Each structure stands twice: as structure tokens, then as C-alpha cells.
Amino acid sequence: MAKVFYVEASPRKARSASIEVARVLLDALAAKGHEIDTLDLWAAPLPEFDGALLEAKYAVMSAQNPTPDQQAAWDGVAAMVERLKSAQLLVVATPMWNFSIPYKLKHWIDLVTQPGLSFGVDPAKGYYGLITGTRAVGIYARGGDYSGDAAAYDQQTRYLASVLAFMGITDHTAVTIDRGLSGPDVDRAARDAAKAQVLDFAAAL
Numbered sequence: 001m002a003k004v005f006y007v008e009a010s011p012r013k014a015r016s017a018s019i020e021v022a023r024v025l026l027d028a029l030a031a032k033g034h035e036i037d038t039l040d041l042w043a044a045p046l047p048e049f050d051g052a053l054l055e056a057k058y059a060v061m062s063a064q065n066p067t068p069d070q071q072a073a074w075d076g077v078a079a080m081v082e083r084l085k086s087a088q089l090l091v092v093a094t095p096m097w098n099f100s101i102p103y104k105l106k107h108w109i110d111l112v113t114q115p116g117l118s119f120g121v122d123p124a125k126g127y128y129g130l131i132t133g134t135r136a137v138g139i140y141a142r143g144g145d146y147s148g149d150a151a152a153y154d155q156q157t158r159y160l161a162s163v164l165a166f167m168g169i170t171d172h173t174a175v176t177i178d179r180g181l182s183g184p185d186v187d188r189a190a191r192d193a194a195k196a197q198v199l200d201f202a203a204a205l
């Protein structure tokens with residue numbers, strides 16, 4: 001049995017394409033006995049990345065001892081990273097917003113991308129990821145079509161894939177749901193095609 005960490009980034013809930021497809025995947029995984037841990041980024045309060053937490057990051061990066069306040073703030077993000085690290089599969093369901101991701105998902109990424117927790121730095125080798133036992137599925141909904149020449153505008157799938165790889169999560173499967181704003185029939189067909197893909201993924205897990 002695998003632990004699955006599901007990060008939900010759409011506030012659209014019942015109308016959301018990314019959530020509708022993610023639910024099919026999660027239900028199939030739960031039916032196979034996998035354990036699902038859910039983080040709804042629009043319901044869970046995330047700490048602001050300022051003050052003691054910001055200073056803690058700089059203290060860690062410059063090999064200084066954090067103050068007790070900074071350590072307490074750092075312990076909070078360490079727990080968030082541990083939640084991610086303890087999963088064998090990360091599922092991120094996200095809309096495209098302005099060619100990229102919603103700010104709530106970026107906020108979470110800023111919190112969990114941390115030196116000594118999710119990535120390391122070696123003077124000789126450079127940066128390396130510390131989350132090596134987790135693979136990822138990204139479920140990416142967008143109003144337009146980002147195949148062909150328009151692929152250059154896609155900073156949604158490429159950004160998430162690269163930041164996850166930076167943390168060590170290099171096994172990333174992208175499931176896209178395109179043209180959600182091209183009318184109900186096109187939207188339905190795109191959702192159904194993505195559901196078939198995630199069911200194949202679940203069957204193989």
C-alpha cells in the first residue's frame with residue numbers, strides 16, 4: 001500500500017476540471033487500498049513566508065544557528081516537507097492561471113522548497129534533491145490548447161515539473177485537460193480523455 005499525497009489547487013470545486021479528474025484517480029487508488037492524505041490549498045491556512053520563517057531560511061543557508069523563534073517557524077515548514085516526503089505518490093490537481101499556477105500553489109511550493117529539507121547544496125556538485133522516494137502525477141486544467149507553437153506559453157506543466165525535479169521528484173506524469181473554454185462538448189471530451197489516462201495510471205500502480 002502506498003501513501004498518496006493529494007494537493008488540490010482549484011477553488012472551483014464542483015465545477016473544477018482538475019478536481020473532477022483527480023477524484024477519478026483518487027477513488028481508483030483508494031479502491032486499491034492506497035491511503036490518501038488531502039491538502040486543499042483553499043481551505044488549509046498556510047503560514048506567511050516572512051518574519052522569523054524568512055530569517056530562518058537565510059540562517060540555514062548561511063550555516064548560522066536560528067533563534068528560538070526562527071527554529072519554531074522552521075519546524076513548521078519541516079513538518080510540511082515531511083508530509084510530502086512520506087508519500088510515495090504526489091498528486092497535484094491545478095488550473096492554469098495566467099499561463100502558470102494559482103498563487104496558493106506557488107505559496108505552498110515556496111514553503112516546501114527548503115535547503116536541508118527538500119534540497120541540498122554541495123559546493124562541488126551544486127544543488128541536489130532530497131525527496132527521492134516520491135513520484136508525481138500532475139493534473140493540469142486549462143482553458144486553451146498548449147500544443148504546437150503555443151507550448152512556449154505553458155508555464156504550468158513545465159514550472160511544476162522543474163520545481164519538483166529540483167526537490168528530487170523526477171518521475172512526473174503530466175495529464176492535461178485542454179480547451180475547457182471551448183464549449184461544453186469539448187470540455188466534457190477533454191475531461192473524459194484525461195479520466196481514461198488517470199485510470200490507466202491507477203491500474204498500473
Ligand SMILES: Cc1cc2nc3c(=O)[nH]c(=O)nc-3n(C[C@H](O)[C@H](O)[C@H](O)COP(=O)(O)O)c2cc1C
Binds near residue numbers: 012019096180
Ligand atoms: C484567474 C484565471 C486565469 C486563467 N488563466 C488562463 C490562462 O492563462 N490560460 C488558459 O488556457 N486558461 C486560463 N484560465 C482558464 C482555466 O485554466 C480553466 O477554466 C481551467 O479549467 C481551470 O481549472 P479548474 O476547472 O480545475 O479550476 C484562467 C482562469 C482563471 C480563473
